[in-house]
Amino acid sequence: MSTEPYDTVIIGGGQAGLSVGYHLARRGRKFVILDANPRIGDNWRSHWDSLRLYSPARYDGLPGLPFPAPAWSFPTKDEVSDYLAAYAERFRLPVRTGTRVSRLSADGAGYLVTTDDGDLRAANVVVATGTFGRTPHTPGFAAELRPEIRQLHSCRYKNEAQLRDGPVLVVGASHSGADIAYEVAARHPTVLCGRDTGHLPFRLEARYMRLVFPVLWQVASRLLTTGNPLGRAARPEIRTHGAPLLRFKAADLAAAGVERVAERMAGVQDGLPVLDGGRVLEVANVVWCTGFRQDFGWIDLPVVGADGWPLEHNGVATGSPGLYFAGLAFQRAFSSMLVGGAGRDAEIVARHIAASEDRAGHPAAMAASG
Numbered sequence: 611m612s613t614e615p616y617d618t619v620i621i622g623g624g625q626a627g628l629s630v631g632y633h634l635a636r637r638g639r640k641f642v643i644l645d646a647n648p649r650i651g652d653n654w655r656s657h658w659d660s661l662r663l664y665s666p667a668r669y670d671g672l673p674g675l676p677f678p679a680p681a682w683s684f685p686t687k688d689e690v691s692d693y694l695a696a697y698a699e700r701f702r703l704p705v706r707t708g709t710r711v712s713r714l715s716a717d718g719a720g721y722l723v724t725t726d727d728g729d730l731r732a733a734n735v736v737v738a739t740g741t742f743g744r745t746p747h748t749p750g751f752a753a754e755l756r757p758e759i760r761q762l763h764s765c766r767y768k769n770e771a772q773l774r775d776g777p778v779l780v781v782g783a784s785h786s787g788a789d790i791a792y793e794v795a796a797r798h799p800t801v802l803c804g805r806d807t808g809h810l811p812f813r814l815e816a817r818y819m820r821l822v823f824p825v826l827w828q829v830a831s832r833l834l835t836t837g838n839p840l841g842r843a844a845r846p847e848i849r850t851h852g853a854p855l856l857r858f859k860a861a862d863l864a865a866a867g868v869e870r871v872a873e874r875m876a877g878v879q880d881g882l883p884v885l886d887g888g889r890v891l892e893v894a895n896v897v898w899c900t901g902f903r904q905d906f907g908w909i910d911l912p913v914v915g916a917d918g919w920p921l922e923h924n925g926v927a928t929g930s931p932g933l934y935f936a937g938l939a940f941q942r943a944f945s946s947m948l949v950g951g952a953g954r955d956a957e958i959v960a961r962h963i964a965a966s967e968d969r970a971g972h973p974a975a976m977a978a979s980g
Contacts, residue, residue, distance in 0.1 A: 615731040616642055618963060619723050621714070622738035623650050623705050625952040626937025628694060629672050630736050631703040632953075633960030639967070643703060644725065646710035650698050651691030653740070659769045660793055661687040664785070664814065664856040665948055669827055672697055673953035682820060690949065715910040720932060734963050737909070737920075738936040745905040748898045749875070756881035760895045767897055770794050776894025779883055781875045783807065784851075787899035788858045795867045798895070802863065803871045803885060809855035831951060834944035836924070845940045849919065925959040932966070934959045 618634060620627045623645030634641050647653060663670055668681035670690070675697055679685050685693070698705050706727075713724035714735060723730040746763040755761060760774045764786040770793060780791040783804035791802040812822055835841040863870050873885040884890045906914050911930050915921045920935050924942050927933035935941065936959050937952060945951030 615720075615733075616640055617732065617967065618642075618734040618736060619644065619721070619730050619732040620736040620738055620936075621711050621723070622740065622937070623647070623694075623698070623707070624653055624738065624740065624937065625672055625694060625949050626956060627736070627738035628697055628703060628705075629952045629956030630738060630934075630936050630959055631698075631705075632673050632701055633957050634963065635701060635703065637960065637964045639960075639964060641704065642730070643698075643705040644709045644711055644723070644730075645705060645707050648708050649695065650705055650707060651694040654687045654691040654694065656765065657687045658764070658767050658786075658790065658793075659687075661789065662857075663690065663949065665827075665950055666819075666823060669823070669948075669950040671950060671953075673957070675700055684815065711908065713908055713910060716930075732932075733967070734932045734934065736925075736934040736936050736959060736963075737906075740902070740937065745903045746898075747900050747903045749900070751878045752896075752898065754878040754881065755883065755896065759881075759893065762895070762897050764790060764897065764899045765902075770797055773798060773897075774894040777801070777892065778895040778897060779803065779875070779891055779893045780897045780899055781883075782899030782901065783870070784899065784901075785855065785857075787897075788855050788863060790897055790899060791868045792858050792863060792866050794895075794897070795863075799869075800867065801869045801871060801891060801893070803873055803875055804899075805851060805874065806872050807851060807854050809859045814857055827945070827950075829944075830948070831943050831945040831954065834940075836940070836942055841940075841943065844944070846917070848944065849917075849939050924962075925955060926962050934963065 617639050618641040620630055620641060620643040623643050627643050631641060631643050662684040666682045667677040667679035667685050670677040670685055677693060710726045711723055715722050717731055720731060720733045721735045746765050748763060752761060767790060777799040778794050780787050780802045783802055784807050787802055787804060791800050794800050812819060834844055860870060873887050875883050876886045877884055879890050882890050882892055904918050913920050913927055913930055921928045922935050925935045936956055939947045942955050946955050
């Protein structure tokens with residue numbers, strides 16, 4: 611890879627990274643997007659087969675290109691993958707796939723980005739590596755389960771065919787846990803354990819949602835934001851415990867045969883999972899829907915707070931000029947974690963980058979003024 615310096619290096623080619631690239635391209639800035647996957651959209655392709663978005667297609671577009679699906683349909687994960695690839699091609703965004711970043715460090719007044727294909731230098735770096743981080747989390751006691759118990763993290767689960775015959779324990783009861791438990795219960799006795807995050811009192815795919823969803827979108831993008839006390843109070847709760855269920859409710863899970871218990875998995879007894887109350891579950895499978903952990907250890911800079919999240923405001927790192935974040939859960943609003951929320955957050959980041967460069971006499975700004 612060339613060591614040619616860039617104005618901006620964007621790390622991550624998902625919806626957040628591509629959206630930042632779109633806004634920088636409109637401003638005539640020089641940048642490159644690095645993505646570790648072989649193809650654009652592969653992060654979405656890796657999800658379980660039946661995954662669909664929780665927002666209708668009319669709210670799933672990135673800036674400049676509406677999502678190509680019926681407005682009130684809910685796109686599949688493969689449709690999202692193909693859309694991201696088409697988006698990068700449509701706007702000729704400079705994405706380098708198959709390029710994994712291993713380290714980010716200070717380099718004079720800018721930054722050095724170390725990859726498995728060489729180093730890049732940049733005045734600005736945007737970290738857009740994912741909403742909830744890129745390291746799957748399972749508790750330490752998972753290793754104590756009997757070897758014959760099939761264990762899968764949600765990021766490795768594709769469909770029911772991967773499971774052994776017999777009962778399934780799904781650990782973690784937010785979106786992925788509810789979706790997967792609902793699916794596997796068709797063929798397996800299934801227990802879903804974990805804290806109750808609540809659910810929306812609506813049916814996502816009901817016709818009345820065409821009236822309700824615009825209101826919900828305004829709440830998610832305009833009311834639940836870091837700019838007001840309500841949003842600031844909700845942010846740590848959502849980042850830590852997950853959002854309310856959107857597609858399946860407790861009644862849906864019960865109707866599908868899922869046994870829902872609010873206890874958490876507390877550990878292992880005789881090689882079997884045990885819940886908080888002491889109940890031991892004889893299962894053949896455990897699906898860990900326990901989320902991911904933010905892993906910023908590869909950033910050799912003091913950018914992480916005591917809660918493990920970056921020290922930033924609206925994506926602008928507070929202590930490292932020229933460093934930015936995009937696509938974090940609840941970065942600016944609840945909608946930040948949704949595909950359709952990426953564009954607005956990205957515009958804020960791109961605007962800040964351009965304004966900083968303009969103050970420094972960036973060639974693009976000088977050409978425009980001339």
